[in-house]
Amino acid sequence: MSTTTSPPTPTESVEPPNGTKSLVRGTLPRWASWGALGAAAVLAGLIVRLLGFGVTPFVLSTAVLYAIGISGWSRWVEGGRKATDRAFTALVASAFLLALTPLVSVVVTVISRGLDRFDGQFFTYSMRGVVGDGGGAYHAIMGTLITSGLATLMSVPIGLATAIYLVEYGHGRLSRAITFFVDVMTGIPSIVAGLFAYALFALVFGPGTVNGFAGAVALSVLMIPIVVRSSEEMLKIVPDDLREAAFALGTPKWKVIVRVVLPTAVAGISTGVTLAIARVVGETAPLLIATGATGSTNFNPFSGQMATLSVFSYYEYASPGVPVDPSLDRAWTAALTLMLIVMVLNLVARSISLLFAPKAGR
Amino acid sequence: MAKRIDVKDLDIYYGSFRAVRSVSMTIQPRAVTALIGPSGCGKSTYLRALNRMHELIPSARVEGKVVMDDQDLYAPGMDPVDVRKHVGMVFQRPNPFPTMSIYDNVAAGLRLNNKRLRKSETDEVVEESLRGANLWEEVKDRLRKPGSGLSGGQQQRLCIARAIAVRPDVLLMDEPCSALDPISTHAVEDLMAQLKENYTIVIVTHNMQQAARVSNYTGFFNIAGTGQPGELVEIDETPTIFSTPTHTATEEYISGRFG
Numbered sequence A: 001m002s003t004t005t006s007p008p009t010p011t012e013s014v015e016p017p018n019g020t021k022s023l024v025r026g027t028l029p030r031w032a033s034w035g036a037l038g039a040a041a042v043l044a045g046l047i048v049r050l051l052g053f054g055v056t057p058f059v060l061s062t063a064v065l066y067a068i069g070i071s072g073w074s075r076w077v078e079g080g081r082k083a084t085d086r087a088f089t090a091l092v093a094s095a096f097l098l099a100l101t102p103l104v105s106v107v108v109t110v111i112s113r114g115l116d117r118f119d120g121q122f123f124t125y126s127m128r129g130v131v132g133d134g135g136g137a138y139h140a141i142m143g144t145l146i147t148s149g150l151a152t153l154m155s156v157p158i159g160l161a162t163a164i165y166l167v168e169y170g171h172g173r174l175s176r177a178i179t180f181f182v183d184v185m186t187g188i189p190s191i192v193a194g195l196f197a198y199a200l201f202a203l204v205f206g207p208g209t210v211n212g213f214a215g216a217v218a219l220s221v222l223m224i225p226i227v228v229r230s231s232e233e234m235l236k237i238v239p240d241d242l243r244e245a246a247f248a249l250g251t252p253k254w255k256v257i258v259r260v261v262l263p264t265a266v267a268g269i270s271t272g273v274t275l276a277i278a279r280v281v282g283e284t285a286p287l288l289i290a291t292g293a294t295g296s297t298n299f300n301p302f303s304g305q306m307a308t309l310s311v312f313s314y315y316e317y318a319s320p321g322v323p324v325d326p327s328l329d330r331a332w333t334a335a336l337t338l339m340l341i342v343m344v345l346n347l348v349a350r351s352i353s354l355l356f357a358p359k360a361g362r
Numbered sequence B: 001m002a003k004r005i006d007v008k009d010l011d012i013y014y015g016s017f018r019a020v021r022s023v024s025m026t027i028q029p030r031a032v033t034a035l036i037g038p039s040g041c042g043k044s045t046y047l048r049a050l051n052r053m054h055e056l057i058p059s060a061r062v063e064g065k066v067v068m069d070d071q072d073l074y075a076p077g078m079d080p081v082d083v084r085k086h087v088g089m090v091f092q093r094p095n096p097f098p099t100m101s102i103y104d105n106v107a108a109g110l111r112l113n114n115k116r117l118r119k120s121e122t123d124e125v126v127e128e129s130l131r132g133a134n135l136w137e138e139v140k141d142r143l144r145k146p147g148s149g150l151s152g153g154q155q156q157r158l159c160i161a162r163a164i165a166v167r168p169d170v171l172l173m174d175e176p177c178s179a180l181d182p183i184s185t186h187a188v189e190d191l192m193a194q195l196k197e198n199y200t201i202v203i204v205t206h207n208m209q210q211a212a213r214v215s216n217y218t219g220f221f222n223i224a225g226t227g228q229p230g231e232l233v234e235i236d237e238t239p240t241i242f243s244t245p246t247h248t249a250t251e252e253y254i255s256g257r258f259g
């Protein structure tokens, strides 16, 4: 056999026939991006130094120089398509960093200024009788937990039931009307929700009725549409196959919903609910109007004004005592606490979705 | 178990669109009846009308009679939920409940139907159904694992086990093998041969060899054109349909000239 065909001799180049250009192109080395970034930074540093500007111009010119440099270099070595790719990668990454900047800045500022009063006293003392130094936000933390908790207790059943109606039962005009009003509710400014609750309680219990429950009502006005929307989406993505499988076993509809549809969607729904809580827990305006503010601890949501973290932070900042500093410190620490609560809620949401997600393991 | 179904002048509608026109047939007990025909001719629609799943689609309705054991399934006082307990269904795509283990999937029918069984009784039903579906040996060591971890063919047999766990009289199967590989298809076909000892089985298939292999009776559905309702052309014993059908359309379809 070896006599009939000779093995193909390795040619020097892999040049395709007919004079077309080689498909193989040069590539930039692996370190190209970092190298170019370093060079851009050095160059930008020199320029900024010579002209005497600050940090922002340095970062901006680094980004611009990097984008120009890497795409030019790539065009030289790798050709047009890859150069465009690299230019856009640089653009997208810069946009991401730009979007991240305010976030990082807020986090850093709140942590660095909030840590001053992040102590035991802050979490165990109210502001009752405190003038100047000391005091804490115990009453405000409790108020935030109570108002948000009540709002959740009201919003979740209403919101979930609405979503179930929309997905499982509603097909006609009523469901279109509900969808429309939920959309409208999504856009309600939070201060309007506060005014609504205030007016409602003034109407029913007499003018000037300001308490924790009124705040919870205001918060639910904001929360219900979020819960409806997210639960609706989650219920919609439950495959119809599963409903049919359950129906085919001779299961009544309500049971199909309770035992098959909801368990399948529970991860998404609880994530949505948790994020809805995170969304309203930091509301200020509606609570300012409907719940008021106080320096002392009030556990009763049905009577008397109640402090909440956001309102507490606002008042400590807007009308500080004399001297000013202890008040400002408390405002920052309250903001930090609020941020931590939101962060914990987000973590909870994530673990819920991991915990409940249908497992596909073997 | 295993009941005979007499269908009389069944018209099936989606809103104002009549998808199936005046079907009359007798479905024999302890036998496999295969329904064949070009796609879109209303086989699935017809099958779903037999256990009143059709009406779950908004504005879908049915006219005519489906008589099982002297009882018209579409009689005014008849509860569709009860009908579905007696007429089970297996779908084209395997659809085990993703939140439930293999065990819970099989027990789902019992639990969803409010039967209060002791643990040992449930264990028994689960084992029996899984054995009935030829799946027991493959899953007995991992009953607590999720059903979605099984292969496609195993999932389909799990769905069959789930359907027979509620002890229906009739089992409807809508192209149960079309999402399966040949080996799994073979397993499901074997299973049908066993199940027909105890059940009335109706299977929709677009695989003619399959119809010839597994069924005792074959019904041929056809459609005059798009937008027209589907009709039952003829139904007879499978060997007759495949050798000497009465209608030329049947012969043309079977010999692969259209469809």
Ligand SMILES: Nc1ncnc2c1ncn2[C@@H]1O[C@H](COP(=O)(O)OP(=O)(O)O)[C@@H](O)[C@H]1O
Pocket (backbone or CB within 6 Å): B014, B019, B038, B039, B040, B041, B042, B043, B044, B045, B046, B057
């Ligand atoms: N949910 C539905 N709504 C309206 N028309 C439908 C629906 N499902 C099926 N049809 C129509 O009914 C006819 C029969 O469909 P189907 O029973 O699925 O056919 P087959 O199963 O024989 O392929 C087709 O014309 C199809 O377009």
Ligand SMILES: [Mg+2]
Pocket (backbone or CB within 6 Å): B043, B044, B045
């Ligand atoms: Mg079909």
